[in-house]
Amino acid sequence: MMLREALVETVKSQMARISTAEYGVERERLGEINLKLPYALIISGIRRCGKSTLLRQVMKNLRNFYYLNFEDTRLAGFEASDFEKLDEVFKEELGVSEFYFFDEIQNIQGWELFVRSRLDKGKKFIITGSNASLLSKELGTRLTGRHLNIELFPFSFREMLEFTGKKASLGAFDTYFTKGGFPEYIKYGEEDILRGLFADVIQRDIVARHKIRDSKTLEELALYLLTNVGKEFSYNGLKRMFSLGSVNTAISFISYLEDSYLLFTVPKFDYSLKKQVVNPKKVYSIDNGLSAVNSVSFTRDKGRMLENLVFINLRKAYDEVFYFREKKECDFLVKAKGEIKLAVQVCYHLTEDNRKRELEGLSEALNKFNLDKGLILTYNQEDTLSFDDKQVSVLPVWKWLLEKLPLYDAPKA
DSSP, X not given: OOOHHXXXXXXXXXXXXXXXXXXXXXXXXXXXXXXXXXXXXXXXXXXXXXXXXXXXXXXXXXXXXXXXXXXXXXXXXXXXGGHHHHHHHHHHHHOXXXXXXXXXXGGSTTHHHHHHHHHTTTOEEEEEESOHHHHHHHHHHHOTTSXXXXXXOSOOHHHHHHHHXXXXXHHHHHHHHHHOXXXXXXXXXXXXXXXXXXXXXXXXXXXXXXXXXOHHHHHHHHHHHHHTTTOEEOHHHHHXXXXXXXXXXXXXXXXXXXXXXXXXXXXXXXXXXXXXXXXXXXXXXSOHHHHHHHOSSGGGOHHHHHHHHHHXXXXXXXXXXXXXXXXXXXXXXXXXXXXXXXXXXXXXXXXXXXXXXXXXXXXXXXXXXXXXXXXXXXXXXXEEEEETTEEEEEEEHHHHTTSOOOOSSSOOO
């Protein structure tokens, strides 16, 4: 429980800071935020990817609003019972408003009860959080049907270009390709920023939250996966490699890392959900720069770096992304409305030596799912290939990143 005086001081200083902060590069997801809807809008994503900046951009056109960041150390004693006191402080210090902006609210157990009570009174909430599972669990139990989710990732290539003032080119892409999209790292170039981010995710978002005793093993597992993007893993294999007590421990550790948006796992496509669960999965990192700074060997494999970048941009747009392998292999399949809609192969440099292998994997996927067109993404090659009544576009990833991906469903939110 907090003293009223401490709440007043914290609210006033945070409001002063957020009101004068820079607007920043306008995020591409800003247009998806509709304040007229009678729902809580939940913006989730990894730490330091720009969630607070997106909140400020939403706030810009509002005359009056309430704001509080629950990661402020002055709010260490804040409990769910303090929300009513906070509401009184808001009204007395800032006047009456219908808009509430809360940063990292998942730190407060029971927060969803207050939000639901105010939604019932016609108030509007825009909330950020850096843990997908905790947010979804709380929302599912208390805010069913009363919330919309928006995932925010580090800068896209377009956003990075605007942030740096660079023009679209292979040279600009090479910077994005190696440094990734975390705004502070792009701006200052200090590797300790991304090392500190990794440590914060491990310690604050996972170890402290889930009361994990063996944090060293968790960190080693995370670094191993960040280093081996694009490669297959199994829970049994991780159990043996890291001497984990059980397969369930491996499953839990992976789920925690995914919930924090540090990494993603991709299942092998199969019509049988049971087989999808037991088949080996592939792993991808949230950001090339984050993996490069925290890994010794990641940057040695440009092909996997390119594959990681392609996956992240597919994952931004689509919920269901798979890898495909039967006789041959195709890097990515996109599923929407119950059907495979897109097959993508990633090849750093297409040559006469690897051309047959890359086309065979893509061709098998196109034939299996009755697709007429396929896509091969490269570092800097452009071409059009045809075979067996199929058309394959070969595109440089940097040009592909500037295109708008086709939407097979409603926009991902």
